[in-house]
Amino acid sequence: MDVLAVLIGQSTGLQRYPIGRNSVLFLSKAASVMKVVDDRHKSLRTVQMVAIELCKEYLHRALNCEDSESDSVYCLANVYLAVLYYTTGQYQTAIDHCTLVMRSQDHSQCSSHVVQGEILPKTDNDIDTVLGLAVLYQHVRIAALNQHPQHVTAFTTELFAHYLRIKCLSVTKCQQLNDTTNSQSTTYEGQLTDITDTQELFIADVLLWKLIIAFHGPNFVSVQQTISSRYSTNYPNEQKTSDLVELLQTCALEHMTTFRQIEAQDFGSVATIVTTDVKALYAYKRGDYQRCLELSTQNVHTLLNAECGTSIPIFPEFVQLLDDDIVSLTALTLIVDPERRDEKSTCHVITQLTLSLYLMTQCQLKLRHPVSSLAQTLEYIAVARSKQPVNRYLLLTYYGLNRLVLKMIAQKARTYITTMMKI
Numbered sequence: 001m002d003v004l005a006v007l008i009g010q011s012t013g014l015q016r017y018p019i020g021r022n023s024v025l026f027l028s029k030a031a032s033v034m035k036v037v038d039d040r041h042k043s044l045r046t047v048q049m050v051a052i053e054l055c056k057e058y059l060h061r062a063l064n065c066e067d068s069e070s071d072s073v074y075c076l077a078n079v080y081l082a083v084l085y086y087t088t089g090q091y092q093t094a095i096d097h098c099t100l101v102m103r104s105q106d107h108s109q110c111s112s113h114v115v116q117g118e119i120l121p122k123t124d125n126d127i128d129t130v131l132g133l134a135v136l137y138q139h140v141r142i143a144a145l146n147q148h149p150q151h152v153t154a155f156t157t158e159l160f161a162h163y164l165r166i167k168c169l170s171v172t173k174c175q176q177l178n179d180t181t182n183s184q185s186t187t188y189e190g191q192l193t194d195i196t197d198t199q200e201l202f203i204a205d206v207l208l209w210k211l212i213i214a215f216h217g218p219n220f221v222s223v224q225q226t227i228s229s230r231y232s233t234n235y236p237n238e239q240k241t242s243d244l245v246e247l248l249q250t251c252a253l254e255h256m257t258t259f260r261q262i263e264a265q266d267f268g269s270v271a272t273i274v275t276t277d278v279k280a281l282y283a284y285k286r287g288d289y290q291r292c293l294e295l296s297t298q299n300v301h302t303l304l305n306a307e308c309g310t311s312i313p314i315f316p317e318f319v320q321l322l323d324d325d326i327v328s329l330t331a332l333t334l335i336v337d338p339e340r341r342d343e344k345s346t347c348h349v350i351t352q353l354t355l356s357l358y359l360m361t362q363c364q365l366k367l368r369h370p371v372s373s374l375a376q377t378l379e380y381i382a383v384a385r386s387k388q389p390v391n392r393y394l395l396l397t398y399y400g401l402n403r404l405v406l407k408m409i410a411q412k413a414r415t416y417i418t419t420m421m422k423i
Contacts (some may be wrong), residue, residue: 001057004248005033008051023073027113030055030080037087037121046251052084053244059084075101075157076113087121091168098165099155116161117153117204124167130207151202151244153367159205163212234423249320253282263310263384272306274299277352277366285321290404293363299356300380312355314401315348326358326411329404353384363408371420374413381410 037051059077078097085094117131131153138152260275267273280295303309312318317328322330330348350358360379385406 001054005029008033008036008047008054016321023062023065023077025063025323026058027073027077027080030062030077031116031119032118033058034080034121046247046254049088050244050247050251052088053247056081056084057241065303073113075104075161076115079115079157079161079164080214082161082168083120083123086123086164086168093256094167095172098161098168100162103166113157114202115155115157117155123164126208126211130204130211133207134204151204153204154202155208156202157206159201159209163208193348209330223261250282253278257278259308261314265345267310271308271310272303273310274302274352274356277312277355279320280356280359281318284323284363287395289363289366292359295365296356296360296363299352300360303351303353303356304380304383306353309351309353310322310352311349313349323362325362325408326405329408330401333404350405354402354405357381357384358405361413365412366415370416374417378410378413378417381406381413385410 033051033055037055039047059081062073062077065073068179078100080367081096085091085097096302117127119133120127122128134152138149141147141149153405256278257275260273260278263277276295277299280292280299283292283295284288314322314326319330333348351411357377357380361374361381364373364377385403388403388406
């Protein structure tokens with residue numbers, strides 16, 4: 001996780017630490033990574049999404065530490081998690097984390113850890129406006145009175161959790177707007193009595209709630225800490241690492257596509273290189289066989305008569321994107337010839353043409369295309385096999401897996417055609 005944080009542009013300090021007593025450390029790491037999250041567009045870029053999921057993982061680990069419940073890390077970590085889940089549109093999960101903060105009985109230690117507005121990803125326009133006014137307020141105090149106010153761009157954890165929970169409820173329409181008949185709901189004016197009892201208020205707290213009352217008060221309905229039975233809450237205690245893994249995979253594929261584009265630009269005069277082979281492979285992994293077939297067919301038409309092309313590694317880089325057939329075939333070659341397992345070996349690569357033909361054949365089989373389509377693909381495979389070198393050494397090394405893959409898909413296509421002809 002620390003290495004990943006460095007790769008996305010924010011060092012969190014690569015260090016060993018004892019297990020169980022590091023909630024503050026994980027919280028600080030999350031805050032460091034959160035600074036690189038920038039949501040200026042409606043759709044977040046993949047790298048930004050990776051940063052968000054990494055922040056979530058750090059915060060969940062902070063909550064799982066032994067000391068998380070005995071200090072203010074508990075509230076702050078839940079608030080930051082609520083912000084991140086709100087940013088990614090997971091409003092119910094954000095509500096759950098806000099509720100955990102609101103139900104906390106002791107906020108006396110929370111003043112030592114406040115919500116830092118400058119590291120928050122873009123949440124909504126109200127918070128942006130408040131932070132801007134707070135900075136202006138700080139500038140005026142310094143220029144006119146030579147005073148340096150503290151915590152100008154900071155929010156109280158409890159009050160910020162109240163605000164964010166109400167925003168989430170309004171988005172998800174968990175409570176009908178202007179519904180004052182529900183005995184378990186209260187208007188914003190009622191919530192103001194809660195914040196006046198707070199021991200310490202920051203300028204950003206006051207500006208945020210003032211802004212809400214002035215512009216949104218009549219339209220917002222907040223919910224008391226007693227949650228309606230209509231909305232059962234299951235509080236998450238860990239992050240789904242599968243989301244982070246999928247984002248890392250997507251990010252890697254985006255970089256690989258960019259590499260292909262640069263490769264085609266630099267070497268297109270001496271070799272025919274397609275730039276969508278990885279996109280087709282990822283579409284196949286996701287089960288989008290129609291899209292994969294379209295891309296692969298285009299690539300086959302481009303590469304079939306090319307004199308020179310490029311290759312793609314099967315093992316170990318892309319084995320996670322492939323299906324059982326080609327993975328098993330690759331594994332058999334490694335079992336038969338252990339020398340192929342050497343990381344420097346070039347025996348486990350195939351050409352772009354072979355990969356495109358493989359994906360094309362597999363998609364046609366899965367989509368149950370007519371016999372005529374498979375017959376045409378068989379002709380393409382025959383052309384590709386005829387382009388293999390006759391040199392025995394090359395067949396056993398670089399082109400060995402190529403030849404086996406082409407032979408396998410040809411056999412699969414013939415079997416399908418034979419079966420369909422008998423029906």
